[in-house]
Amino acid sequence: MTDTLFSVVELGGKQHLVAAGTRITTNRLKAKEGEILELKSLDDSSPVSLKVITHSLGKKINGLKFKNKVRYLKRYGHRQTQTVLEVTAIGGVKKAVAIEEKVAKTAKKASAKAATGAKRTKKEAK
Secondary structure: OOOOOEEEEEEOOEEEEEEOOOEEEEEOOOOOOOOEEEEEOOOOOOEEEEEEEEEEEOOOEEEEEEEOOOOEEEEEEEOOEEEEEEEEEEOOHHHHHHHHHHHHHHHHHHHHHHHHOOOOOHHHHO
16 A cells, blocks of 8 residues: 555546656646645545645647638737646645644744743734
């Protein structure tokens, strides 16, 4: 059995099979670059974290309309807007580790302030 976790998520009306660390391209989302999205997995309802990497344009599609003997020729092109996402965690495991690290950092800062005798700010007083 492999250590890699796979999950199925739905984005933009399409289903994607994802693993931690993979990148997927989907239709344009209204999220900003660097933003973290939390989705529910379709197979076991575990949380899946996705980070927005970039917004870009897809491959150009060229089209042509032509009617013989009528002198009608119409050319057109289209580029679909896309969002590139990276799967950061499946099942919230990585998120729990990040929260523990953040709590440890704040505890370390609090102990450093207490050791130096620094004054409390208005935010910390509340």
